[in-house]
Amino acid sequence: MLEIRNLHAKVGDKVILRGVNLSINDGEIHALMGTNGAGKSTLSNVIVGNPAYEVTEGSIMFNGRDLLAMKTEERAHAGIFMSFQSPVEIPGVSMTNFMRAAVNARREALGKEPLKSTEFLKLMRERRKLVGMDSRLVNRSVNEGFSGGERKRNEIFQMAMLEPTFCILDETDSGLDVDALRIVAEGFNKLRTAETSALVITHYQRLLDYIRPDFVHVLIDGRIVKTGAAELAQKIEDNGFDWIKEELAWEANSNI
Amino acid sequence: MGSEQQYIELYREAANVIRAKSCGVMNAVRDEAFETFQQVGFPSKKVERYKYTDVDAAFAPNYGISLAPLTVKPSLYLFNIKDAPVDVTPYYHKLADTSDAITALNTALVHDALLVYVPKNTRVADPIVVDNWLRGSAATMVNRRVLVVMGQGSDATMIMNDHAADGVPFLSTQVMEVFCQDGSSLDLYEVEETTPLCNRFSNVYVEVGRDCSVKHNGLTLFNGRTRNQCDVRLTGEHSEVTLNGCAIGGGDQFIDNNTLIDHQVPNCQSSELYKYVVDDHAVGAFAGKILVRKEAQGTVSQETNANLCASPDARMFSQPMLEIYADDVKCAHGSTVGVMDEAALFYMCQRGIPEAEARSLLKNAFMGQVIEQIKHEPLRQRLFVKVEKRFRGELEKCDDCRLCKS
Ligand SMILES: Nc1ncnc2c1ncn2[C@@H]1O[C@H](COP(=O)(O)OP(=O)(O)OP(=O)(O)O)[C@@H](O)[C@H]1O
Ligand SMILES: [Mg+2]
Numbered sequence: 001m002l003e004i005r006n007l008h009a010k011v012g013d014k015v016i017l018r019g020v021n022l023s024i025n026d027g028e029i030h031a032l033m034g035t036n037g038a039g040k041s042t043l044s045n046v047i048v049g050n051p052a053y054e055v056t057e058g059s060i061m062f063n064g065r066d067l068l069a070m071k072t073e074e075r076a077h078a079g080i081f082m083s084f085q086s087p088v089e090i091p092g093v094s095m096t097n098f099m100r101a102a103v104n105a106r107r108e109a110l111g112k113e114p115l116k117s118t119e120f121l122k123l124m125r126e127r128r129k130l131v132g133m134d135s136r137l138v139n140r141s142v143n144e145g146f147s148g149g150e151r152k153r154n155e156i157f158q159m160a161m162l163e164p165t166f167c168i169l170d171e172t173d174s175g176l177d178v179d180a181l182r183i184v185a186e187g188f189n190k191l192r193t194a195e196t197s198a199l200v201i202t203h204y205q206r207l208l209d210y211i212r213p214d215f216v217h218v219l220i221d222g223r224i225v226k227t228g229a230a231e232l233a234q235k236i237e238d239n240g241f242d243w244i245k246e247e248l249a250w251e252a253n254s255n256i
Numbered sequence: 257m258g259s260e261q262q263y264i265e266l267y268r269e270a271a272n273v274i275r276a277k278s279c280g281v282m283n284a285v286r287d288e289a290f291e292t293f294q295q296v297g298f299p300s301k302k303v304e305r306y307k308y309t310d311v312d313a314a315f316a317p318n319y320g321i322s323l324a325p326l327t328v329k330p331s332l333y334l335f336n337i338k339d340a341p342v343d344v345t346p347y348y349h350k351l352a353d354t355s356d357a358i359t360a361l362n363t364a365l366v367h368d369a370l371l372v373y374v375p376k377n378t379r380v381a382d383p384i385v386v387d388n389w390l391r392g393s394a395a396t397m398v399n400r401r402v403l404v405v406m407g408q409g410s411d412a413t414m415i416m417n418d419h420a421a422d423g424v425p426f427l428s429t430q431v432m433e434v435f436c437q438d439g440s441s442l443d444l445y446e447v448e449e450t451t452p453l454c455n456r457f458s459n460v461y462v463e464v465g466r467d468c469s470v471k472h473n474g475l476t477l478f479n480g481r482t483r484n485q486c487d488v489r490l491t492g493e494h495s496e497v498t499l500n501g502c503a504i505g506g507g508d509q510f511i512d513n514n515t516l517i518d519h520q521v522p523n524c525q526s527s528e529l530y531k532y533v534v535d536d537h538a539v540g541a542f543a544g545k546i547l548v549r550k551e552a553q554g555t556v557s558q559e560t561n562a563n564l565c566a567s568p569d570a571r572m573f574s575q576p577m578l579e580i581y582a583d584d585v586k587c588a589h590g591s592t593v594g595v596m597d598e599a600a601l602f603y604m605c606q607r608g609i610p611e612a613e614a615r616s617l618l619k620n621a622f623m624g625q626v627i628e629q630i631k632h633e634p635l636r637q638r639l640f641v642k643v644e645k646r647f648r649g650e651l652e653k654c655d656d657c658r659l660c661k662s
Contacts, residue, residue: 072602072606073608077608088603098617101609158607
């Protein structure tokens with residue numbers, strides 16, 4: 001599904017990604033962990049095409065297509081969704097209008113008719129219930145005055161509406177209370193199909209208890225330095241990153 | 257400077273024809289207005305209230321003057337001034353200020369006038385609508401004069417729609433005098449939806465008595481070069497005035513709104529909200545002065561000008577002004593110029609909304625605040641749709657097909 005090769009990226013003069021390699025197959029869940037500022041959100045933003053980040057080297061293929069040649073909205077139409085670490089407010093744009101524009105833009109790109117108003121509202125209701133989102137929230141402007149947790153839940157609601165095939169969850173667990181985390185994660189699992197893949201960025205084991213990863217990657221200083229099975233996440237939560245850094249230093253020394 | 261000359265010559269040649277087509281009350285002030293125009297000439301950019309508009313450039317081309325008679329569909333409250341149900345001498349040219357060259361020129365050249373007369377204690381249920389189409393086979397100058405008299409305790413909504421047809425340049429001047437007598441309510445909308453070939457110079461003068469509620473809404477949806485001036489004098493206590501504006505510019509469009517709210521008496525309220533979205537190479541200007549005289553204790557006033565510069569080549573000038581000589585007042589004013597919210601744009605595009613649509617959603621959201629405040633519900637709904645179309649670039653197309661039909 002997703003094939004990242006030797007990806008380098010920077011913002012302004014600051015180099016952030018220094019050769020990321022990652023492949024994700026259909027149906028796989030990959031967890032991405034790593035120190036603050038290591039470049040996890042940057043990697044996500046580059047995948048979805050945030051113009052603030054410049055790719056200087058490397059490639060990303062998505063289902064055989066050259067992702068880096070596609071516009072942000074085209075990547076979304078191809079089935080990529082990112083749950084933002086810090087979702088923005090859009091005052092004056094109602095959740096309903098926003099969602100309708102998004103759902104119908106994707107349908108149009110896929111050659112489908114726009115949803116009829118009643119069908120659309122029915123879908124909104126259904127998906128809202130699935131992620132346990134308060135009906136009052138969907139009557140407001142996008143994220144306007146939403147609490148941190150409400151914003152995260154809204155991200156997953158939007159994901160449920162758009163039914164992507166590849167999801168990036170960038171610290172969706174942070175800000176959610178224990179119950180909300182369970183509801184949101186269960187919602188995510190209900191929507192999963194055998195083909196859906198995800199890159200789950202987190203600092204904690206909690207979310208991974210619900211969304212069990214096939215692989216856990218560790219990103220430090222712009223590179224994926226370690227990949228392991230699901231148990232690696234717990235080990236990091238218990239012991240931090242120092243032991244991985246030490247391993248790296250040892251490898252670096254023995255290479256000389 | 258220098259484009260006055262052709263209007264001076266025009267007046268000398270055409271004054272008799274204009275007189276013959278006009279009426280006594282208008283002719284009575286004509287020569288004097290012309291004299292004033294000759295003396296003051298067009299304002300240069302050094303004149304404070306005209307510092308953003310190049311008047312000379314707008315008036316320089318050679319326009320043929322339109323002397324077609326006003327055709328007013330006779331209605332209960334709308335008249336040609338020649339068929340006025342009352343003596344208009346106490347009103348005509350009593351608020352207009354001829355030290356303004358545009359007003360002076362309009363007064364000299366205008367041959368016909370529209371009168372809205374709402375008698376004492378009359379509440380007009382349906383809005384009084386004036387649909388004006390600029391038409392001509394060559395570059396044409398059109399001078400419009402409007403007189404609005406709201407009798408004591410009367411209540412009305414008035415909508416003036418301006419359109420242009422025929423794909424030729426137009427130069428239009430308008431002088432509107434509005435008398436709101438004690439206890440009256442007026443909700444006045446002016447909607448311009450013309451073409452990039454149109455030049456509009458409008459001066460509106462409003463006098464407000466006591467216990468009145470007056471709203472003026474100026475909406476520039478599509479235009480060429482527009483300067484709208486609105487001067488309001490509060491002369492009776494416990495009245496409230498709202499001036500709102502929505503200005504949308506793209507291409508090489510130019511929109512200048514210049515307002516003055518003159519608090520002459522105590523205990524009145526005024527509020528002003530002007531919003532602009534300028535895109536491409538468009539230029540917007542707003543200058544609004546709130547004058548609170550020494551006598552005007554207890555004045556409450558709020559003035560806001562908020563602007564969105566949607567392209568790096570668009571420009572916006574903003575100049576809110578408060579001049580206060582009374583001490584017991586509550587006045588505030590503010591002005592902001594912002595750019596497109598890139599983070600919001602990216603968020604929307606990530607959800608699959610194409611960038612152009614995301615931009616128009618953001619502009620629409622920004623302008624929504626002004627449209628929401630439109631009291632007349634059908635107009636509000638129509639304008640929500642129009643503004644949305646405007647941002648999608650569909651307004652011109654829509655007008656074209658209307659033209660085809662007409
Ligand atoms: N738009 C930007 N402008 C300037 N610096 C940036 C920008 N985006 C990221 N950075 C910098 O790049 C580095 C990587 O940031 P990134 O957000 O990718 O880290 P992260 O791994 O997601 O960290 P966290 O765990 O704290 O979310 C940081 O040092 C950050 O300050
Ligand atoms: Mg991050």
